[in-house]
Amino acid sequence: MQRLDDLLKDPLVLQGLQLLIWLVIIILGIGFLRRLAKNRIENISIRYKAQKGIEIIGYILIAILLLVTFTLDSVRDYTIIIGLFTAGLTFTLQELILSIAGSFYIFFLRVYKPGDRIEMNNIKGDVIDIDSIYTTIMEIGEWVNSDNYSGRIIKISNAFVFKGPIKNYSMDFPFVWDELNILITYDSDLELAKKTIMDGATELLSDYTNESKTNWAKMVQRYYIEDAKIDPSLAISLTDNWIVLNLRYITDYKLRRSVKHRLFEKIERSIKLTKGKVKIASTTLQLLKIPEVEVHVK
Known part of the structure; x- marks a missing residue:
């Protein structure tokens, strides 16, 4: 008991116990307030x-508490020990420290936020x-086509914000440019084909175009x-087999697949209405019959 009493009278031990008690109080307080917010606030x-x-x-609060504790007069004699301990701890937990620093970096600089579509560390x-x-991501792509969810939930260390580029599909400008190619034959009416495709694209994409122009003006x-071109545009290229009409347009980053599907449907119906003046090109193989040979034997 005498040893315990002497130990508790040691200023360093006393400060350690006080630090531990305050850490427990703060951690329990965080958990209580988080549960309170979860139960009381309905808006997600x-x-x-x-x-x-x-x-x-x-x-x-924890950082302030540690800073105040380790700068008190009673522990100034232990600065070398504390320095060596801190250096070793920093080296051992460098990934964890980077992750925590990354979370502050993400939060204060708004690198990305929940709901954003990003690509980081090739994910x-x-x-x-x-x-x-960690940053938790609902994965898209991989073994599924286009921008569909794969069903996998992936956790990526926040330290990666310092290690490579972060591609954000929705920050500041929630639109992306996309393209599709329409192949027509050389005997098609080219001007009619161009008008048919552009009319269909302009009609279908008018809402995206008008909305994106406002956002792009803020970007500029x-x-x-x-000041890039926002309206749908068409470029032509010639090949050995057909004419390629390349349509470039802007769309919502989350609706890229469905918009391309609707564009193809609308253009296909419009081409049918030209009654053969515009024809979709395709690779054709012609199989020739071997000519019959008559053999006369004498």
Whole structure:
């Protein structure tokens, strides 16, 4: 008991116990406030932001507590030990420290947020959660075509924001350019084909075009970027077999596949209405019959 009493009188031990008690109180407080926000706030977006805000405030309080504790006069004699311990801990937990730093970087600089479609570390998908260590992504692509979900949920360390590029499909400009090729024969009416395709594209994409022009104007004001063409455009190229009409257009980043499908349907119906003046080209193989040979034997 005497040894225990002497140990508790040691200022360093006393400060360690106080630090531990405060850490437990802050961690329990974070958990309680997160559950309270989950039960009281119905709006999913506001609830998510409130929970993340509580978590970040808790981390800041812990950092302040550690900073105050280790700068007190009673531990100044242990600066060398603390320095060596901190250096070793930093080296051992560098990935964890980078991940936590990455979470602050993501949050304050708004690199991406839940709901954004990103590609990071060669993984593409929609962000569904960001915590202090990991970013959780609903994967798209891989063994499925186009921008469909694969069904896999992937966790990526937040440290990757410092290690490579992050491709964000929705930040500032939630539209992407896409293209499709229509192949027509050389005996088709080229001008009629161009008009048919452009009329169909303009009619179908008018909402996306008007909406994207407003967003692009903001982009031009904010960034050093040229005022690009937003309206659908058509380019022609000639091959040995057919004429290629390349349609370039803008669309919502989440609706790229469905918009391309509707464009193909509309253009195919419009070409049929030309009554043969415009013909879709295809590879044709012609099989020739071997000529019959008459053999006369004397």
